[in-house]
Amino acid sequence: MGDQIGQAVDGKLVYIPFAEFEKVRKAPWSREQRVAVFADMCRLNALYMIARAGSGHIGSSFSSMEIFSWMMLEELELGTIPTEGNDLFFSSKGHDAPGYYAVLMGMGRLEFDLVHKLRKIDGLPGHPDVHTPNIITNTGSLGMGISKAKGMIHANRLAERDARVVVLTGDGELQEGQFWESLVSATNHKLHELIVVIDHNKLQSDTFVKNVSDLGDLDAKLAAFGWRVERCDGNDVAVLAQTLADMKDDPYPKVIIADTVKGKGVSFMEHTSLDSDVDMYRFHSGAPDANSYQKAVGEITDRISAAIADLGGDDIAYDFIVREPAPALPETAQKLIPAYTEALLQQAGKHPNLVALDADLILDTGLIPFRETFPERFIECGIAEQDMVSMAGGLALGGALPIAHSFSCFLTSRPNEQIYNNATEKTKVIYVGSLAGVVPGGPGHSHQAVRDIASLSGIPDMVMVEPCCAAEVAPLLDWCVNEAKGSSYIRLTSIPCDIPFALPEDYEAVQGQGTVLVDGDTVAIVTHGPILTGNAVRAAEQLTEAGISTKVINMPWLNTVDGSWLAQALAGCTALLTLDNHYMDGGLSDAVGRALECDPVVGLKVSRLGVSDVPPSGTNSEVLDAVGLSVEHIAARATALAEVR
Template sequence: MGDLIGDVVESELYYVPAREFDRVRQLNAPRPKLVSLYADMARLNALYMIARAGSGHIGSSFSSLDILSHLYLTEMNRDAGDIFFSSKGHDAPALYAVLIAQGVLPEQKLHGLRRLGGLPGHPDIGTPGLVTNTGSLGMGISKAKGMLFANRVTGKGGRVFVLTGDGELQEGQIWESLVSAANHRVGNLTVIVDHNKFQSDFSVERTSSLGDLDAKFRAFGWHVARIDGHDTELLAETFKALEKITDQPKVVIADTVKGKGVSFMEGTSIDSDVEMFRFHSGAPKADEYLRAVEEIEARISSQLAGLHATAVEVVRVDKPVVAPAPAGQVKLFPAYTEALLVEAEKRPELVALDADLALDMGLLPFGEKFPDRYLECGIAEQDMVSQAGGMALRGLLPVVHSFSCFLSTRPNEQIYNNATEDSRIVYVGGLSGVLPAGPGHSHQSVREISALGGIPNLVMVEPCCPEEVAPLLRWCLDYQGPSFLRMISIPYVTSAKLPADYVPQSGRGVTLRSGGDATIVTSGLLMTAEALRAAELLAQRGIAAGVVAHPWLNRADPEFVLDLAARAPVLITLDNHFRIGGQGQHLIAALAGSNPPRMPRCLSLGLEQCPPSGRNDEVLDVVGLDADRIAQRIAEFLGSGTRKL
């Protein structure tokens, strides 16, 4: 489920124009052979999109393309109401490549993966040809059942085909969704499992084995077929046979190869389950990209020669112009990894739990050093959090890890249950906030303060720089209750400097810049950096704005906020989060509840709508949270003479 953020491939790039897919569809050849050819052409285009964007999921896209090509070229009748969607969503580049080839999406979208106004990193219903938002795992079968129920009520026909990942089957909702489909004999539902054997980091078998999948689906009352998911003749035969099954939901367990089509990217090239799969996410290096293009083009040429057809035109695109990464970028997670190891040495009761994100969450060194105190739970956040609750009840100190978008929401009830037991558990959420923007809404965690901030005794914190990570982690581990450590995952440039003697004090922030006209209160690496830049821009306009880093997302010390009110004629809160329910509302509510002698004018800045997918700078600008827009909005507010909360 991880989403490593890579770089744009710095070499010439290649793609197949849509007209060539039209020509291939018209060839006089057996349909399964055309499907194989079509899939390889789409592989070249999916690779192009990922290379140009600098991120995406190659492995999952490549493993699914023979299946997608069969469905769109042979199986589905969209005029009759047939629907396909991918529940896992990681294979979005593959689906986009097919939809562009089919003319559902315009060809120019090929150049806009993970760009503002282009194609989002995970499926979004605003994109033509997509029928639901996915990327948050486990929901697809349930949504398909709902669509078919709606079809029955409204008198519409059509079948629904849903593609799931195999790691996705570790999500509990998958197994909940199977029961009623069988009970209601939903025969027009077909689920295809892209069983490519690998998850974000390691093999499914190592992470959390699925056991006998055939027997499990049959036990739930489903009709099961198991096939080679890259054998296009077998795909055609299997789906033809499934048409006769009308009184059961159907599942096709398609044994596939992650990274299929490029030898060195294929999961089968890995020697053992100890080795990580390198091409789950991100983009290949320039030399890897060119080697992959050569392999795919050679196979396309061979297939065309076997069909006595002329070569496919491949368009060459000049090397993208890539802006160098800004100097001085810092990261939070290396500091977190080091701090966790230090604390684990001192606290033998400390254990770490992970949800298939060990690399992204900086846990590989912990697992190597403390294997008996490390538990990989797979893609099963609810189960992980409740296990942590049991551990805490028996005297351990669990530190629970996942991306914030999943950790704050999927196991929300389990976190609350643990809190009612006064359990001492530290939840660590990565990939927090609006950036990286490329993956899209399913992975932009901008609601965890509102989701968790009201749980009694649960304290949420977020560091503004690497130097604040260790002190905040130590505070959380010492705290006699539940806590949530929120962190962004991308590198970022910041001028934030904490005092040498800095020690976190509950509910109290630290002044990073003084200013008599206004004070910006914020938290986290991203917003603190942008606040400091905004203050510099305001200074150029003659406005003296101070900046306070306040790591406490849902707590504010009454004396501290009263002091803020006394010193600041204007108070601005800045959230890397929805404004409603964010840190700013907690601070302003705490201030109002403290009955200050003079209430400052207040401006609360944060997200007002779901953020879009795009390049980081594009999205920060459009949501109004980059330094330029922040400074502009503050300057306008200071000149307006009105109070806005």
């Protein structure tokens, strides 16, 4: 479920042009032979897309490539939208999108030039989205697929449309409770049109499924729900085809456990090349390094050439681009997750009752050092956020100090009821959400946490904080651990951030009070987090040069703003601009507004910028510009505000 955001690969990047796919699709070979070659060609293009984008999921794209290719080329009469009446196919796990896109492009069902635009704002989103041609539902948040498919089948029956619906899931995804909830009614309603294919590649995110939550006798579990269950080699197209044929006329919903290899097709990326005790699988998410990329290209192209030669065909032509090295991060770039790791270890050393819980994101959330240092106080919960949060509630009732970790988008939404339940018990739980805010933009809206503050705003006694730089992480965690009376939520940006400011040397975390980073007396900008605080400081520099004296206030307290402190900080200013790395409804701007209702500043003109619609997928700069939170947008709004009489 992780989404490591790295650097794009530089050097020569190779892909296969569309004309070569057309040749293979028309070749006089058996269906199985064509699909096997086609799938490897798609592997190369998926690898190209990920390398060029600098992020994406190689392992699960490769493990599911034969499933994608056989289903979409040979098995199904595919529709483009659910109301057409044709067969439907989609991936519930969603992070195999590069593989999915590569197959669609190879079939001519997606504009081929998009091969160059994975995770670009004018290209292909990091996870499937219905605004992309031939994508029939949004996925990326795990566990929803079968439920969506059941709804589509019921809609088909109402409209008297006879069509199959095929859903591809991951095996780690089976830890989500909704997967198991969705099985029962499918049997009760005899949804024979439904086929579920489990990409059973044995890994979730960066480690083995069996080491997190072993699935046990999966065949028996699924059969117990009344489903027709078959098992096959999911990377063998002939075997997959026969399995589908054998179960075609069964009157009940069907599930295929497709045993696959994560990273299939590149020897050193295949999970079977790992020892069972290897801690982390390297190729779940993120782009490979340049050397690994070139080695992978060599393996795939050699195998394609050999297969075509054996079939008597002409070797295919390749195309390439040369990518210049990406610019290095500036010396002022800071990473908040390592700062959090260090601060957490310090607190754990002082508090023997502190327990860290993780939801299958130990690498992304910076918890590996904690697990190594305090193994008896680390609990891996898997892809099961509701279970994790209720477990944290039980730990709190038993006298422990639990800290629950996941991506913000999942931690604050899926277990929201469980968080509320914990709050009603008046215990203390700390929730730490990373990947917060609108960037990184590449993964898309399933992973952009822009409603987390609003989601938790109705939780009694919940205090929400967000550090603006690495130096603010430890003081805020210290406050949550040692001063907060109730539960708290720490919101962390995951990407490296260029920080053009510094906190005062005597900085202290005082609830409700911010920090004046840049002084001024015309427009005040109040914001939070490293992305927008950095942009606000840069905008203030431009504004000051233009003759508009601008104050910048970092406000780490997202829902408990001290009105009297803020009113004093705004004294002398004639205008206030608030910035939200979040939807404008329910974010910091609302908290600032509530505070100023109690402590009004006479004559203060107020405006705000924030996310107003579902954010797009794209590079970080593209997304910030699209949602109106770039330096230029901030400066323009502040200028307009200063000019209002």
